[in-house]
Amino acid sequence: MEQDSLNYHIRQTQNKWILMVTILMLLFQSSYSSIVKNMTMDWKFFKEENQQQNWKTIQNKDGFKIFTKNGVLLISHTSNQPWIFAGNGKANYTMYRGNFKINENLNEKMALKDFELEEKSDTLTATFSRNNLLKVKVQFYSPENSSQITIKFLEYDPEINRLWLRIQADAQEHIYGCGEQFSYFDLRGKNFPLWTSEQGVGRNKSTYTTFLADLLDQAGGDYYSTFFPQPTYTSSKKYYLHIDDSSYMDFNFKNKEFHELLIWSIPKQIIINSASTFIELLEKLTILLGRQPKLPEWIYNGVWLGLQGGTSIIEAKLNKALEKGIKVSALWCQDWEGIRYTSFGKRLMWNWQWDPELYPGLDQKINILKEQGIRFMGYINPYLAAEKNLCKEASEKGYLAKNMKGEDYLVDFGEFDAGIVDFTNPDAYKWYKELIKKNLIEFGLSGWMADFGEYLPLDIKLQNGESGDMMHNKWPELWARINYEAVLETGKLNDVVYFMRAGYTGSQNYSTAMWAGDQNVDWSLDDGLASVIPAALSLGMCGHGIHHSDIGGYTTLFEMKRTKELFMRWAEMAAFTPIMRTHEGNRPTDNWQFDSDDETLEHFAKMTNIYVELAPYLKSVIQENADKGIPAQRPLFLHYENDERTYSIKYQYLLGRDILVAPVYQENVQQWNFYLPDDQWIHFWTEEIFQQGDHQIDAPIGQPIAFYRKDSQYKSLFQNIKKKLIDNEIIKYI
């Protein structure tokens, strides 16, 4: 495998968009021109004769400005307010089990005030410097008939390893994206370091949970900690900006006048695009970054039930679930490969092959289950347990990443060590892919959790010669890609689905589904039930549209225990997401489970039935994501862009075009407040019609706060759900 081929490819802008954009542009032309003229005063347009084309660039002797095609002032450079700063520094990274402390010794930061500009058809080339120091030659390029602006750094002084770029901002602007963000959806007013890592426990330094996690394991995290960062943001001014690079970055949205993007490298390129609607903008972004294939048909048959403990245990639990009317599409057994015991308790055996001792007869059982309409899913991660056969084989073949001494890099995971397969080595990459094909797909797994991807150490030697700090953020993409190619090459993209927590640019193309990682089994905004909503929405704004979470959360530490109410509320939300899946959590016996009592079983049966009834609609939503990159879970402003209120809503979402969900994310709630944008909304359970505005309704357990549009073409499907549940005696108390 050529290393270059690891870069995602930029797909060509399709003709239909060009046509649509041109029409829209003509409509906006007159008002736009007057805005620009009022703003510019003594500024002179570069090419007065073809203002109607793509971008706009203007200059005077003191500087220049670049506007997007939709009229947004993007870059303004003058010697007093330069847009570019360059310098150099030395980074310090420390990692403890996926948690990072990153700081630097900054050597220099210079404002590159001076510039020389060359204009050439669709290209502006500017050489920035400070009195001939730290020169950077930048090419701004926007081909005719395209709204895309590409920025390339053609030449630069070799001592530069830091750039700070200022993008013009408005005080009223909203910003979204930066990958999967759990604490903030609108990113304005904060800075966001972009570095894949553990998401943290609690993720809020003012909580006791985070304090304890920091104290005991340096694991508390912070508001920006995420498995899936991405140097991409979308502005409410309807443009996106994406930096094509994998170095550490920090996007700072604190300033009223500009966004400052810090990059610890010279990026390959920066790509900006604009559109007249957010939908169109997301389509353009996913043309660039890629889209997820549609999900296999079988997933709509019910929940992926997260069970473990061996063949007989899962069989018994499945039977009980089915008896109670729970719709099950798959069993997901993370311990299919066996377990080990440490002083911390049970851990999985990181040696990716069926364990016939824990799962006797699983090879047969998988087929029997399949005939019943129930799939079997497993687990894998990019590490190999040091003492087992696969790791030994990788080591002998030279496939493991090396430490600075040239030895196999073994990572301590707490009483056991594991090797890291060097995915930059084409042979190792292929070997691991074949392992997935053979041990997982051929064995009969219909999917798996493709866990981890965030832990690449910095003091590592890789076969491609790249440094740990440049490859760290790329690792999730490589890890996704191995899984993707294994499934693609076996022709199973319509039948096998894997789900990941780690991500970076490229996961759009290569990760079939994301899950939100390891939420606490609690109600905290930063790390509990609520946090997965902005996570889904921000990923959607970055081009990944298939998100779900562990029902009830995962992380069970300190005094935390999953309560019955939390499990139920989480299940209510999950019924209105693309995928329903349970996880017993890291301490199953401390957590309330789907089968902990009859009431929970009944409630859960109801939620899985709702999900199954939604299937025809969900399929169309997922199809839209595959075709156009419009995410399944959508922020309200995507369809109500004239409603300023919708830009600040982070705990409600649209599921597709026609369903609005306002999950109950607080404990012990009798009523729930929510906001509806301008449409006629029918409440699923009371069938009351609501108009635009703020509302409060009763929020009993068992009635997810969800509405459908009166005008929806799926109206009769939605109407029938309640009726069908009652007919089937699934619902007794609606």
Added chain:
Amino acid sequence: MEQDSLNYHIRQTQNKWILMVTILMLLFQSSYSSIVKNMTMDWKFFKEENQQQNWKTIQNKDGFKIFTKNGVLLISHTSNQPWIFAGNGKANYTMYRGNFKINENLNEKMALKDFELEEKSDTLTATFSRNNLLKVKVQFYSPENSSQITIKFLEYDPEINRLWLRIQADAQEHIYGCGEQFSYFDLRGKNFPLWTSEQGVGRNKSTYTTFLADLLDQAGGDYYSTFFPQPTYTSSKKYYLHIDDSSYMDFNFKNKEFHELLIWSIPKQIIINSASTFIELLEKLTILLGRQPKLPEWIYNGVWLGLQGGTSIIEAKLNKALEKGIKVSALWCQDWEGIRYTSFGKRLMWNWQWDPELYPGLDQKINILKEQGIRFMGYINPYLAAEKNLCKEASEKGYLAKNMKGEDYLVDFGEFDAGIVDFTNPDAYKWYKELIKKNLIEFGLSGWMADFGEYLPLDIKLQNGESGDMMHNKWPELWARINYEAVLETGKLNDVVYFMRAGYTGSQNYSTAMWAGDQNVDWSLDDGLASVIPAALSLGMCGHGIHHSDIGGYTTLFEMKRTKELFMRWAEMAAFTPIMRTHEGNRPTDNWQFDSDDETLEHFAKMTNIYVELAPYLKSVIQENADKGIPAQRPLFLHYENDERTYSIKYQYLLGRDILVAPVYQENVQQWNFYLPDDQWIHFWTEEIFQQGDHQIDAPIGQPIAFYRKDSQYKSLFQNIKKKLIDNEIIKYI
């Protein structure tokens, strides 16, 4: 008062030091020359003919180096490794009740690689720049026959408001100073922001106490938080460096090769001096910064008993103390001016005059006490309670500092507001000084706690036109100076003593005594008993030699309560400091007090008797501080500089030349470990003789771990202490 006169004056180097230094220099000459030659290779001395003079400077075409007179490479400038960086940034300060968050938007930082050098007799003048950008013209000056090097910034581009200066370092070097440092004595390996503030509660982000204090009041602090920062450090290579400026600074001692000093301004000057011994170095430093007058004679008569509650209560408590044999030199009553009630409990009435309601007959009582040999001490701070007469008078006269709207700046102290007297207004300054003379000194107070000084807000308008960020660190000096001048001008410097917690450069001259501020009533290293030891030692290395602390600590929050054992151990340490003083703490009823039971009264009587018996020795120690700036509490390396072990000892100290103290700072201790440098040390209570080395002895309550030198001229005084205590039946169990 002219504003310029507020700057401390640099006293002329005295002739006797010049003579001594010259002799020492001649002794060191031969070995020093060879060191320099070995280091320099192709470097050329500026003036080969007079190498024996003061500093050494060498250059080649690529750079230059400056050595101190004692041969330490101080500055090394090459274009690859420049010593100076310049730039600009915009600071963000937020204050909540004396706790600060400080960060900045850094605009530029440039390495000033280029230089042009001019040599002229004792002066090197260098113009640094980066391709003619951000020029700074620096003068390095070392007059003949002086070891002092002065650095001045003669010219600089007006846009510069940040400097980073790199001073050469060794991997083995130790660094001390930076004002009063509670968590670290040797500062190597950390950075130290220098900004006067509350010291913080807990001062360690990994403790629950700090977590809670941060959560509830933003008050947790950190390892560097201090009332008394100072841009001065002393190197184990026997030089000091002092920056003459009051802006925010951050001294970074993390790097092996250099110390990086960040200054948020262009400082007036930097002064460096070296010596052949630490004693001589401290003498030089205190010639520069000033020294404290010796303490009044009466203080050696016993403890300053911290009492409150009104005339009859303090009278009863005093009588009980005296009955039990406690030696009392003064009553310190912080509530002499009366109190107010808030929902938080009792607060002092910040209106600085006797409250005859709470203290009826105090005007007479003061004289009666004085005849008994017991002084009366009070309290003052730089604020005035808004609703009271003094504040109204100050407001009418225009003496209060203003907010940005030009109104009196009233600070919320929790259910009451207070005005800030504008000490930069010469009339206001004088008015407050006269208030101290009249209401405190003339009334009969023999001293007071001169509290606060750290809270100057940033958004303030002062009469001298200086900004809050430049005056904030200067405020403690101004506050000290008002007190100093009030006492000086009434001719009472030998009779009146005030004690402060806030400090900055200049406090050496103007603050008669420091106390360690508000320790927690606990055993924590960062904020409990132990923390006052590095605090005293680091202040000593900055030129302030008279330190003490609240016996038993002050801050009583959350679950904290002062225990009997903590009170006793703290008293044991205090008996071996210049001043003994108690404080009931902020929640007196939660804290163990000196009179909480008979055993404590007896123990405390013993400790005050030890202190009183030490008086002849203590007086000589305090005299040495007044004459030469050698602190009362000294780090061991001051007298044992060849013993590498002593450079890392932060919880033991020498009291003067002849006593070594190893306070027990842990709970529930039966034995105690300590280290003794090369001398013959006699244990005060067993009279056993100890030699150099590590030792362990029994550490019963009532026997402070203290030793005297066998060769001390005070040997018989020390020997008699135990005997006298037994004769007086003060000690029954030694």
